[in-house]
Amino acid sequence: MTFMVPAVNVADLKETTLLNMGIFALFVAVTMIIVIKASRNNKTAADYYAAGRSFTGPQNGTAIAGDYLSAASFLGITGAIAINGYDGFMYSIGFLVAWLVALLLVAELLRNTGKFTMADVLSFRLKQRPVRIAAAISTLAVCFFYLLAQMAGAGSLISLLLGISDWGGQALVIIVVGALMIMYVLIGGMKGTTWVQIIKAMLLIAGAAVMTFWVLAIYGFNLSDLLGGAVETSGNPNILNPGMQYGKTETSKLDFMSLGLALVLGTAALPHVLMRFYTVPTAKEARKSVVWSIWLIGLFYLFTLVLGYGAAALVGAETIKAAPGGVNSAAPLLAFHLGGPLLLGFISAVAFATILAVVAGLTITAAASFAHDIYASVIAKGKADPATEVKVARKTVIVIGLLAIAGGIFANGQNVAFLVALAFAVAASANLPTILYSLFWRKFTTQGAIWSMYGGLGSAIILIALSPVVSGAKTSMIPGANFAIFPLSNPGIVSIPLAFFLGWLGSVLDKRLEDTTKQAEMEVRSLTGVGAEKATDH
Amino acid sequence: MGHEAQETDATAAVDFKEVQSTERFQELRKRHRSFVFPMAIAFLLWYFAYVLLADYAVEFMSTKVWGNINIGLIMGLLQFVTTFAITGWYVSYSNRRLDPIAAEIRHEIEGHEFDKHGNQISGVEK
Numbered sequence: 019m020t021f022m023v024p025a026v027n028v029a030d031l032k033e034t035t036l037l038n039m040g041i042f043a044l045f046v047a048v049t050m051i052i053v054i055k056a057s058r059n060n061k062t063a064a065d066y067y068a069a070g071r072s073f074t075g076p077q078n079g080t081a082i083a084g085d086y087l088s089a090a091s092f093l094g095i096t097g098a099i100a101i102n103g104y105d106g107f108m109y110s111i112g113f114l115v116a117w118l119v120a121l122l123l124v125a126e127l128l129r130n131t132g133k134f135t136m137a138d139v140l141s142f143r144l145k146q147r148p149v150r151i152a153a154a155i156s157t158l159a160v161c162f163f164y165l166l167a168q169m170a171g172a173g174s175l176i177s178l179l180l181g182i183s184d185w186g187g188q189a190l191v192i193i194v195v196g197a198l199m200i201m202y203v204l205i206g207g208m209k210g211t212t213w214v215q216i217i218k219a220m221l222l223i224a225g226a227a228v229m230t231f232w233v234l235a236i237y238g239f240n241l242s243d244l245l246g247g248a249v250e251t252s253g254n255p256n257i258l259n260p261g262m263q264y265g266k267t268e269t270s271k272l273d274f275m276s277l278g279l280a281l282v283l284g285t286a287a288l289p290h291v292l293m294r295f296y297t298v299p300t301a302k303e304a305r306k307s308v309v310w311s312i313w314l315i316g317l318f319y320l321f322t323l324v325l326g327y328g329a330a331a332l333v334g335a336e337t338i339k340a341a342p343g344g345v346n347s348a349a350p351l352l353a354f355h356l357g358g359p360l361l362l363g364f365i366s367a368v369a370f371a372t373i374l375a376v377v378a379g380l381t382i383t384a385a386a387s388f389a390h391d392i393y394a395s396v397i398a399k400g401k402a403d404p405a406t407e408v409k410v411a412r413k414t415v416i417v418i419g420l421l422a423i424a425g426g427i428f429a430n431g432q433n434v435a436f437l438v439a440l441a442f443a444v445a446a447s448a449n450l451p452t453i454l455y456s457l458f459w460r461k462f463t464t465q466g467a468i469w470s471m472y473g474g475l476g477s478a479i480i481l482i483a484l485s486p487v488v489s490g491a492k493t494s495m496i497p498g499a500n501f502a503i504f505p506l507s508n509p510g511i512v513s514i515p516l517a518f519f520l521g522w523l524g525s526v527l528d529k530r531l532e533d534t535t536k537q538a539e540m541e542v543r544s545l546t547g548v549g550a551e552k553a554t555d556h
Numbered sequence: 557m558g559h560e561a562q563e564t565d566a567t568a569a570v571d572f573k574e575v576q577s578t579e580r581f582q583e584l585r586k587r588h589r590s591f592v593f594p595m596a597i598a599f600l601l602w603y604f605a606y607v608l609l610a611d612y613a614v615e616f617m618s619t620k621v622w623g624n625i626n627i628g629l630i631m632g633l634l635q636f637v638t639t640f641a642i643t644g645w646y647v648s649y650s651n652r653r654l655d656p657i658a659a660e661i662r663h664e665i666e667g668h669e670f671d672k673h674g675n676q677i678s679g680v681e682k
Contacts, residue, residue, distance in 0.1 A: 104628055108610060111635045115603045118642055122592040242623025249624065259618035260610035260628050271611045278607040282600070305650065312643050316636055458589075539572035545584055546658045548570070548665050 041367035053210035060207045063404040067134040067386045068296040069209040071553040075303040079310020081212045082294050084219030088376045089171045090438045097345035099326020101335050103257030105264050110319035112281030120286040121308040126301035127457050127544040133551050136292045137391040140452050143536035144464040152471040154391035156448035157289040160441050161384040167437030169426025172373045189427045196423035199377045203415045211378045218375040221368045226321040232356045233328035247331030273506045280510030284442030287449035290383040299553040385414040447474030447513040451521040463532050466525030474517030481509035584657045
């Protein structure tokens, strides 16, 4: 053991506030210039929603990693490992393995059959109107929960990084984040948003890499010594073993299974991830982008393993828990411990940028779904011209931005990880069965899709409302009431199989037969790429 | 957006059922499914086996193998290894076994289309 770095004094953090803000302002200025430059070619709907399908696989893969590695995964997982040890590591495994579902079963086929949104694929061979409405509703629901999580995360991050602890000050920062995000999306569309995500992903991964190298260097590049250090500081050898968080009771063990299911099946059904596959010119590039993102995300989660145990060893769980921001402060505190105010400032700015980029990606997805699926296809019955559709999308961006700001202010202080896990569970229940059935099962029908989507969405949300997350426990959203008749905090283990079952049942009971010509077309197009949307040239 | 509408029209004349029933397409479909389905089942089983062990076999997972490194950590890292390996395997499989056949079928359709009667149409753009 050769570390002689001074202990972390949380009071020192406030002195770095100006530096944090300065680095963040620099990031905003640089990305804004890029967004304005990138937006010059935004002419058609394909430009606005899908960046003219002009990104390469590696670029899009980096942007996907930027989209996926949200503040919840960077701050949340590092903190979870620092406090709960091994159980925190299991989150990152679920988040990573989930990408194989996207790679093998979804990405390329979706790119070949769709145009702008998830609903394009789901309604391809079924009845347009009902399926499109259902897909748009679940897209909006998932995006909304995810948005809330990110905005709430912004609030708690601020309390630590900028030293703003009063409610009004945090609300002001949430408004600033929301306003910036609206500007990015309005001006830059998908192209601008993608560039923000690419830059942010590179900064985040580089920052994490530097810190990982640093921590490992302190322990002579010996992982076993690092783990030993974590045990020594925490005084608890169980930090290296599974079960510290989830092994307490039989219910909590079952809860972990449920969470594991939601994580691994949720990713390939997240609308904002699916929409990214339309920004590349071909299915082959879509495949390349998933491969890139798997490598980047996998690498990043390996870093968080070192960072989490590093924080446990060098900062200590007690200091982390006592700091403003609690568990989420593990990574920033470790940065401060290692590199002082400058590294803390950099990491904080990256964490802010992360929230900004993820929120922008979610907003454009929700706006595209509303304008393309609900406005153009249902309200205007397919007769809206693309220019009007983009105008509607832009207006939707403002509405969603304002909703996110309001929701963020009220959700401030809520458990971020819960909101994200909720989004994953809702995505896996409402979207995944219908995506897989419509791509792979010939006899799937409209009724099956409707039952599965509404059944999955409804059961996931109802079970959450009846879970200890909402009432009946000290940490609940409504601690005073108790209507928690469902014991698990994640509904996945019930709602996901239920949605698959409903999709099957609805299809076999459906008396209406689906158009086999459309089924043939979808199958041929999905596998060969015939007639797939091409890149727009300028 | 003009050219997009045109493309839809171009493929509207294609008899997809005809294409679907061709031997080449059935071969492509078989090759795709015979890889992705078993692979998806395999990695999901391996992942859930891991989660179950971590959940219910804490003693076993806590067995120290080398220094402070225990079976749980090794199995966790193996999940990363298998994820990377399956990714690489799938890419090489698609490049060798799927892409050539898919491109062949695509060119055939886009080059000279089949109409509803199975006759070929020539002169369609792209």
